[in-house]
Amino acid sequence: MENKHKVQCYAAPLEGITGYIYRNAHHKFFHGVDKYFTPFVTPKPKKGLNTREKNDILPEHNQDIVVVPQILTNKSEDFIKVAQMMGELGYKEVNLNLGCPSGTVVSKKKGSGFLSDLDGMKAFFDEVFSGVNLAVSVKTRLGMEKPEEIKDLISLYNQFPISEVIIHARVREDYYKNPVNYEAFAEGFPQSIHPVCYNGDIFCAQDVQEVTKRFSKLSAVMVGRGMIANPQLTESFDCAGDKSLEFSKKDIDYARWKAFLDELCYGYEYIMSGGRNVLFKLKEVWSYMIPLFPECEKYGKKIKKAKTVAEYHTVVNALFREAGVQ
């Protein structure tokens, strides 16, 4: 039987990219995202959050969007303090980062580094769930070293009232490169008593179709790089499971993409001092998006070389003219 259920779609947190300027611009021009997760904030003992982190979660910067702040820590008291602050700001859910693979994070037993310390995690959750009164979801990998670790991790998550388990179907050692491990995901996820969201390498509607067919009880799918590459991607998920949807370049609404990119540029110019910082942000987004444009190699190089925001606009306007947008 065909799976007619419209799966919920979450926008993944991507540190350095999906801050509030990006989330607002995306939400203004594209639909299909049910929840946006913020890049992680890292509470510092005594100091709390820094200005950039505070700005990212301020309610006035996140109006009319469903946003879930993500927290990276292995200290329950820090987590509880920040979660309480999020609750006071009006957030209904916070998410614990158990996936970050970066060496400096893992060496401190945070992010995916925490996954190798089941006892430490148990103590952490014991305290967190007696101290917070808002929903807590986790974003986990299959394990630190081996994908089979997911079974013990799920057993641990089952002991606590976690609102949702988002599983990036890789282990820490895979970083973002090695193929996702569907088999290990398939073995681990049915054991969960909590709703499970799938994450990893969703780049087109067919990927969602495959994942939701294969794992029919998923609560949601989360998309990261696929959505940065194609901000229109989540719109093609509306009929996931109904029919095969071949998203091709001819379906791209380049006029909307241009309006979105202009909004991003204005947004960054408004909050950042200096064109260099603005360009850095825009170039990072373009590094994901450029393959979906005509003459992408030529224009990709020109965008990279742009030294000023004015130069950037000249190149980008020419590229959109190639794509049929005046």
Ligand SMILES: Cc1cc2nc3c(=O)[nH]c(=O)nc-3n(C[C@H](O)[C@H](O)[C@H](O)COP(=O)(O)O)c2cc1C
């Ligand atoms: C540049 C970059 C930054 C990321 N930052 C975060 C983050 O702040 N928190 C997090 O949980 N995951 C982070 N991730 C992981 C993504 O949320 C996601 O789990 C991963 O990219 C796999 O999904 P995808 O294949 O759809 O991109 C990041 C990934 C990338 C590439």
